[in-house]
Each structure stands twice: as structure tokens, then as C-alpha cells.
Amino acid sequence: MNTLVIIAIVSLIAIGFYCLIITRNILKIIVALQVLVKGAMIAMILAGKLTDQMELAQSMAITIIVADTIVAVIGLAMSIQLREKTGTCDIHSISKLKR
């Protein structure tokens, strides 16, 4: 069963990484980051289970969830600002925000 969970972890991280490489839309980049972080969180839980330190793993995973949510919120805010200022969600145009 641990093998199945490892497959899920690696698949989630690979899918997130793949989407992160190919996409240019900032909202899709946030989706990719979310998927990637979910894989990392499951890895943390599995590591806690295997080393019999579930409580430590849970507290670390809560920190991961909080950080992930804040990253999503700030990314969404940036996407709105990007759309307002440049009319597109292309990550290439993010440098235009400083002008």
C-alpha cells in the first residue's frame, strides 16, 4: 500500500512540474503549484507514518497547507492585477506591472 501512495506522490509532483514547465497562464501556474504541493503534503504524512512520528508530520503538513493557501491567494491577487493592467494573464507580461 505504501508503494501505491509513493506512486501517487511522484505522479502528483510530476504532473505539477510538467504543467509548471509548459504553461504561461498565471492561473494555471497556481493550479500546478497546488497539485505539486499536495504531493509534497502526502509525502510528509507518509514519512511521518513510516517513522512513527505522525504528530510532527501533521504539524508540518498544517504549515504546508497554510503556506500553500497564502501562495494561492497572493498569486490570484497578482493575476487580477495583471489582467487589469495588461489585459492578459500571460506570465511574460508580469514585468509590465512595475511600469
Add this chain to the structure above:
Amino acid sequence: MPLVYFLVVAALIYSAHKATRVKGLLNAALWLAGTSCLTSILVYILGSPGLAVIELSVGAGLVTVLFVFAISIIGDEKITSDVFVPHWLAISISVVSFGMLAYLLIAQHMPSVQSETTSPIFSDLFWEGRKIDIYLQGALFISGILGILLLIAPAVSKRIKEGKNK
């Protein structure tokens, strides 16, 4: 039990794949919510129900609401096919690197280390043992609130302007 694991893992991978590959942004947000639900189920099966509830409420609830809110402001535009690198190269990099990682993890056999000390209670560990992380989470919450204000500000100011014009 292995069948449940298999079904959840298969659905999780499919849902994550759809979230990253589907064209519409709203569809991607909904598939991401499904991924969060399945992640929380997997976390629950792994023996951490408290964390599963947090993941379900935050990942599938709060983040999805924020996504839908942001998409309603900027519009559900279709994703363009222009990419940084070719698809075949991205797939090759992902499959080779993470395939090697999976092989190493599975072939080397995951360690099953049993700690000698007794495991502390979760609340003691969280509130007493990891105070710096709590402060960090407080700072993160404040930046999140500022982010939400930034998220809402353009739409609200636009509506105020529209109201004044009327």
C-alpha cells in the same frame, strides 16, 4: 483496503491530470477541488483525520471559492497553446526525473524506523514545540489577508466608480 487505496490513488492522479490539462479555467478550478477532496480522503486513510478535515475545508473549500471569485473577475479565458518548451521535452523531463525518483523510493524500500521515544501529543507539539512555525504562520496569515484585500480591491473600486457614474 488495497482496493480502496488503488481507487483513491487512481482517481487522484486522473483528477490532477485533468486539472492541469483542461482548457477552461473554471473547469481547472473544479478539477483542483476534486483533487483536494481525494487528497483529504488519502490523508484520512493514512491515519490523520484532523489534517484531512483541514485539507478538505481549506483546499477544497476556501481555495476553490477564491479561484472562482478571481475567475469571475478576470473572465474564464481559454488557455493558449503557446508554451515555454515543447510538450515532448516537458514530458520527457518529468517522466525521466520523477520515474527515477519513484524507482529509487520503491526499489530501495522505504525505511520503517520506529522512534524509541514516546510520541508527544499533537497539541503540545504544535503549540509548545514549534513556536517559531506558529509565528511564521501568523505572518503568513497577515500576508494572506493583504492578498485578499488586493484581490477584492479592484472589483470593489470599479463598482464604486460605476455607482458614482450612475
